[in-house]
Every structure is written in structure tokens, then in C-alpha cells.
Amino acid sequence: MSGHGSSNFQPNSKVVRWIDSRLPLFSLANEQAIEFPTPKNLNYMWTFGAILMFMLITMMVSGIVLAMHYAANTELAFDRVEHIMRNVNFGWLIRYIHAVGASMFFFAVYMHIARGIYYGSYKAPREVLWMLGVVILILMMATAFMGYVLPWGQMSFWGATVITNLFSAIPLVGPTIVEWLWGGFAVDNPTLNRFFALHYLLPFVILGVVILHIWALHISGNNNPTGVSVKSSKDTVPFHPYITIKDLFAMVLFMLLYAYFVFYIPNYLGHPDNYIQADPLVTPAHIVPEWYLLPFYAMLRAIPSKLGGVVVMFASLLILFVIPWLDTSRVRSAKYRPMFKIAFWVWVVACIALGWLGAQPAEGIYVLLARIGTAYYFLFFLILMPVIGLFETPKPVPNSISEAVLKGKSGLSHEDEAALRGSEKPAGSGDVRPDGAPAAPKKD
Amino acid sequence: MATTEHTDNTHGTTRRDFLFIATGAVGAVGVAGVAWPFIDQMNPDASTQALASIEVDISALATGESMTVMWRGRPIFIRRRTETEVQEAKDTPLSELRDPVARNPNLGGEEPATDVNRAAEGQEDLLVMIGICTHLGCVPLGQQGDYGGWFCPCHGSHYDTAGRIRKGPAPLNLEIPPYTFASESTLVIG
Numbered sequence: 129m130s131g132h133g134s135s136n137f138q139p140n141s142k143v144v145r146w147i148d149s150r151l152p153l154f155s156l157a158n159e160q161a162i163e164f165p166t167p168k169n170l171n172y173m174w175t176f177g178a179i180l181m182f183m184l185i186t187m188m189v190s191g192i193v194l195a196m197h198y199a200a201n202t203e204l205a206f207d208r209v210e211h212i213m214r215n216v217n218f219g220w221l222i223r224y225i226h227a228v229g230a231s232m233f234f235f236a237v238y239m240h241i242a243r244g245i246y247y248g249s250y251k252a253p254r255e256v257l258w259m260l261g262v263v264i265l266i267l268m269m270a271t272a273f274m275g276y277v278l279p280w281g282q283m284s285f286w287g288a289t290v291i292t293n294l295f296s297a298i299p300l301v302g303p304t305i306v307e308w309l310w311g312g313f314a315v316d317n318p319t320l321n322r323f324f325a326l327h328y329l330l331p332f333v334i335l336g337v338v339i340l341h342i343w344a345l346h347i348s349g350n351n352n353p354t355g356v357s358v359k360s361s362k363d364t365v366p367f368h369p370y371i372t373i374k375d376l377f378a379m380v381l382f383m384l385l386y387a388y389f390v391f392y393i394p395n396y397l398g399h400p401d402n403y404i405q406a407d408p409l410v411t412p413a414h415i416v417p418e419w420y421l422l423p424f425y426a427m428l429r430a431i432p433s434k435l436g437g438v439v440v441m442f443a444s445l446l447i448l449f450v451i452p453w454l455d456t457s458r459v460r461s462a463k464y465r466p467m468f469k470i471a472f473w474v475w476v477v478a479c480i481a482l483g484w485l486g487a488q489p490a491e492g493i494y495v496l497l498a499r500i501g502t503a504y505y506f507l508f509f510l511i512l513m514p515v516i517g518l519f520e521t522p523k524p525v526p527n528s529i530s531e532a533v534l535k536g537k538s539g540l541s542h543e544d545e546a547a548l549r550g551s552e553k554p555a556g557s558g559d560v561r562p563d564g565a566p567a568a569p570k571k572d
Numbered sequence: 573m574a575t576t577e578h579t580d581n582t583h584g585t586t587r588r589d590f591l592f593i594a595t596g597a598v599g600a601v602g603v604a605g606v607a608w609p610f611i612d613q614m615n616p617d618a619s620t621q622a623l624a625s626i627e628v629d630i631s632a633l634a635t636g637e638s639m640t641v642m643w644r645g646r647p648i649f650i651r652r653r654t655e656t657e658v659q660e661a662k663d664t665p666l667s668e669l670r671d672p673v674a675r676n677p678n679l680g681g682e683e684p685a686t687d688v689n690r691a692a693e694g695q696e697d698l699l700v701m702i703g704i705c706t707h708l709g710c711v712p713l714g715q716q717g718d719y720g721g722w723f724c725p726c727h728g729s730h731y732d733t734a735g736r737i738r739k740g741p742a743p744l745n746l747e748i749p750p751y752t753f754a755s756e757s758t759l760v761i762g
Contacts, residue, residue: 286710286726289708289709289710290708290709290710290726291708292709293707293708293709294708296709307615307616308611308614308615309614310616311614311615311616311617311620312616312620312644312645313616313620313644313645313646314644314645314646314704314709315645316620316645318614318616318617318620322614408642408645408646408647408711409640409642409647409711410711411710411711411724411725411726413725414725414726415710415726429727429741431741432740432741433741433743434706434707434708434741434742434743435743437741489728490726490727490728491728
């Protein structure tokens with residue numbers, strides 16, 4: 129990154145200038161978070177990035193507070209959680225913020241990923257940005273799984289047992305690896321203790337990868353609903369205030385939903401068995417992970433072989449790394465891809481169906497349906513993505529973002545209109561400024 | 573390059589190359605040496621290993637009864653099987669078994685999973701097994717499932733009356749712990 133602001137950043141304050149010439153924090157903030165050119169047609173699906181940043185910080189703050197009242201010991205853990213709920217001032221609130229927060233975090237990340245797939249955000253030149261996102265997803269899953277073990281309820285214990293046992297499917301070294309993960313011969317105190325340490329560590333690792341993710345984003349710039357690259361400054365608006373305000377508004381709506389869960393149905397997404405202390409002698413009738421891991425759990429159970437099931441489950445995540453190269457279409461946005469659009473929505477249905485099936489007992493029709501869902505999940509990525517790109521005739525793609533916005537025909541949304549109005553007002557005319565000047569109007 | 577001035581050997585490798593590789597190799601060994609303690613600390617510690625052996629009094633166990641004890645944090649199923657159960661297990665041809673190996677460390681090697689090889693030596697009605705499903709580690713329920721043995725509710729694995737996997741995702745027969753008899757009615761597990 130360039131040391132000094134190449135833009136028209138001229139701070140008035142002497143102090144700011146003095147600091148900025150030694151450590152260009154102010155230039156960086158100005159370039160990357162204020163003037164940063166952002167496609168003017170971004171819709172509300174683009175607000176989940178900011179929502180996810182908000183969720184990560186919420187989880188870290190509430191989690192650090194909970195850690196101050198918790199004890200990672202099999203003798204104490206279950207009681208300490210109840211201690212937080214009953215004795216610690218506002219402990220109930222902070223714990224529910226954290227527990228519900230995990231669900232909200234995953235809801236937002238799945239929306240964010242689905243948006244990326246629908247609008248082709250994984251395609252060149254954003255492959256590394258996409259892959260960093262997949263790394264974040266996998267880290268989030270590991271963190272969430274270990275966090276769920278900490279209350280040391282029945283689902284904590286048996287979830288941990290089942291998931292760590294996945295590694296025993298590895299030929300030859302599997303059982304050794306599992307004992308190494310446990311620090312014993314079953315899930316026990318050493319396991320709980322190390323999961324707590326890692327659960328505290330991993331969010332900071334996630335934060336590090338998020339910084340890389342944002343860095344990569346700011347190299348290529350945002351994708352947008354048309355999938356057409358930014359051609360000139362006519363296509364963009366400055367990040368602040370246009371995107372900051374839009375993100376904040378979406379965040380408020382998101383927080384309403386979040387608060388509804390925290391205050392009215394805090395245990396709705398949890399499992400009642402986790403309010404029973406862990407008992408290594410009694411397996412609950414149905415072990416189910418939290419809802420956000422259910423589709424993957426359904427895939428694990430759909431395969432009638434232990435190693436096969438484990439391989440398929442991990443492959444369902446790892447396959448995301450290579451989709452930039454599996455998709456052969458040069459058109460990014462599904463808006464202009466009639467066949468891909470259908471395949472995508474069927475994929476969404478398959479994912480939701482797998483989520484539902486993961487919560488059902490592994491028998492009869494459920495297994496068959498889970499197999500169909502799993503088959504489609506992989507069919508979508510491995511066959512449909514490459515093949516549709518070769519045979520599909522895309523609809524005409526607009527020449528530029530502003531053309532798409534101004535035409536107002538091809539699926540112009542309210543958000544597009546809002547973005548359009550936003551860019552017009554300062555110019556004081558009915559048209560976008562034709563010059564190549566920064567879209568950011570100079571403030572008086 | 574400056575290196576060529578200091579050496580007669582100008583045909584590729586130099587003293588500097590040798591030193592570079594040798595230093596790098598020593599460094600790599602050093603890193604591995606430091607890494608190992610940090611990896612190995614996660615393995616079962618001495619106090620966990622020390623719990624490796626327990627004694628169980630089975631004198632009160634009547635035919636058709638089971639008991640469960642804890643060994644190394646895992647449930648051990650001890651069952652005095654009924655004659656029907658033993659007979660059913662004996663009548664099952666080995667060709668029908670998913671896992672044809674006895675999984676009995678008390679015998680040593682790769683014995684076939686006959687009922688005799690699964691049961692306690694000299695007491696064919698006595699079955700001692702680790703009560704952990706070989707799929708993903710749940711505790712199976714006794715005297716249930718399609719084969720009247722054990723059934724794992726988690727992912728639907730069925731074991732027969734000798735604890736052998738017959739149906740479902742589990743790959744192996746229920747494991748048998750190492751055990752001996754201190755006396756006729758005292759079992760030493762581990």
C-alpha cells in the first residue's frame with residue numbers, strides 16, 4: 129500500500145498531518161473507509177459484510193466477559209454456566225447475547241456466501257478474496273463447535289464425542305489422532321480445557337483472516353448485482369456516507385431480529401438436552417448439532433460408510449475453495465444467467481432440506497432424501513457449474529453499472545434507485561456527472 | 573558474485589552453499605525438536621495413563637444380566653448372555669459378518685470373529701466389551717436392534733448378540749478391552 133494518500137486527502141489539523149506523515153493511519157482510513165469507491169448499485173445483500181464484522185466484535189466482547197466468570201473444568205463448567213445465568217449481574221443477558229449471537233453470526237455468513245455464489249463474487253479477480261472467506265467459514269465452524277462444548281451439557285459432551293470421532297475414520301493414524309485431540313481415552317477434562325483455550329484463541333485468528341479478506345476486497349473492489357466491473361467513477365459512490373449509512377440501517381434491522389431472539393426466545397435455537405449435565409454413560413436419543421451445522425451433519429449421515437461419510441462432509445466445505453475454477457461462465461451475476469439461476473435456487477433448497485434432514489432420525493425416507501440432497505449439493509458444484517457455463521446463453525449484460533442503473537429496466541430494485549438518487553443529488557442535475565472526476569462530491 | 577573469489581571450486585557448489593544447507597538442516601532439526609514437546613503435551617498425560625486398570629466384581633451377575641463400568645472414561649459392557657443369545661451368535665456364519673475380525677486383544681492377532689473368540693475364555697456366556705459404537709463414539713443401547721444385541725441410536729448401527737457389527741454405518745465390531753481374571757468372579761480390566 130502506498131505510504132501517503134494519493135487522493136485529495138488534505139487534513140486541516142496540524143497534529144493529524146504530523147501523525148499522518150509518520151504513520152499514515154488517517155490517509156489509510158480516508159482512502160479505504162471514506163472515499164473508497166463502491167459500486168452504486170449494491171443491494172441489501174451487500175450489507176452482510178458489515179453485519180458480520182459487527183457480529184464478530186459482539187461475539188468477542190461477550191465471550192471475553194463470559195470467560196471471566198467461567199471455569200473450564202468438568203467438575204465446575206456446568207455449574208459455572210448456571211452461576212453466570214443466576215448470580216452474575218446481567219450474566220443471563222451476556223450469555224444469551226453470546227449463545228444467540230452464534231446463530232445470528234452463521235445466519236449472516238450463510239447469506240453472505242449465498243450472495244457471493246448468486247452474483248458470482250468468487251470469480252476472477254476475486255478468487256483469493258473468496259478463498260479467504262472459505263477459511264473464515266471453516267474457522268468459524270471450529271470455533272462454534274468448541275464453544276458449544278464449554279457448557280458441558282449432554283449435547284456438548286456427545287457432540288464433542290461424535291465430531292472428534294470423525295477423525296478416527298482416517299486410516300492407520302485415526303485412533304492416535306483422536307486420543308491426541310482428547311488428551312485421554314475419551315472426551316474428558318483435558319479435552320474441555322483445551323477446547324476452552326482454542327475457543328478463546330480462534331476468534332483472534334478469524335479477525336486476522338478477516339483483515340486479509342478486507343484487504344483483498346479493497347484490491348479488486350466490490351462485486352455488484354450486475355456483475356459488471358466498475359468502468360469509471362460514474363459507476364461508484366464513496367463508501368462514506370452512502371455505504372456506511374446503508375450498512376448501519378441494515379445492521380439496525382438485523383439487531384431487531386437478534387434482540388427478539390435474545391429477549392423473547394433465547395433458547396429456541398438451542399437443544400434442551402444441553403441443560404442436562406454431561407454423562408459419559410448415557411447417550412441422548414438423538415444427537416443433533418446446532419442448526420447451522422445440520423446440513424453438513426445430514427451429509428455425514430447420508431453415506432453408509434464411516435470413512436465415506438467423513439470424506440463427503442469435509443469435501444462439502446473444501447469444494448468451495450475450487451469453485452472459482454469450476455465455474456466456466458464469464459458472466460458473473462446470475463441475474464443474466466437463466467439456467468444457473470435455476471440451479472442455484474435448487475441448491476439453496478437442497479441446503480435447507482439437508483438442514484431439516486440433519487435434525488431427523490437417520491432412518492427410512494430421511495436417509496434417502498439426505499442422499500438426494502447430498503448428491504445435488506455436489507452435482508451443483510462439480511457438474512452444473514462447469515457445464516452450464518459452456519451451454520447457457522446469457523441474457524444481454526449491460527455495458528456498465530451506470531447504464532444498468534439508468535435504464536431502470538432489467539430488474540432495477542429500490543436499492544438501485546436509492547443509490548442512483550444518492551449519486552445524483554450532489555451533482556444537482558438529473559444526470560450522473562459525465563466527467564471522470566471522483567464520484568465523491570467535494571464538501572464545502 | 574563475491575563467493576567465487578574465495579573458492580577454487582567454481583563448478584556450481586561452493587563452500588557457502590554447503591554451509592547454507594548444513595545450517596538450514598540444523599535449524600530444521602532444532603525447530604522440530606522444539607515443536608515436539610508442544611505437540612506431545614496434548615497426548616494422554618501420566619495421571620490419565622495411571623487410571624489404566626480397574627477390578628470388577630462380577631459374582632452378582634446372573635444370566636441375562638448386564639452391568640456397565642467405567643474404564644478410562646469409557647463404559648465397559650459386561651453381560652452374562654442367555655443360551656439363546658449365545659446360540660444365535662454361534663449360528664451366524666462368518667460370511668455374514670461385516671467385520672470378520674474378533675477385535676479381541678486378549679487373543680493376540682487377527683482371529684476370526686467367531687462367538688468363542690469374542691467371549692471370555694472358558695466362559696462363553698460372558699461378554700466384555702467397550703461400550704462405544706465404532707462409528708462415532710456413542711453408547712449403544714443393549715438388547716435392541718435388528719439382531720437382538722446392541723443398537724446405536726445416533727446413526728443407526730446394529731450389533732448382534734456377540735457385539736459384532738451387522739448393519740449401519742459403523743465399520744468394526746465393538747472393541748474388547750484387555751482383561752484377565754484375578755479370581756473366578758473378579759475381572760481385571762486394562
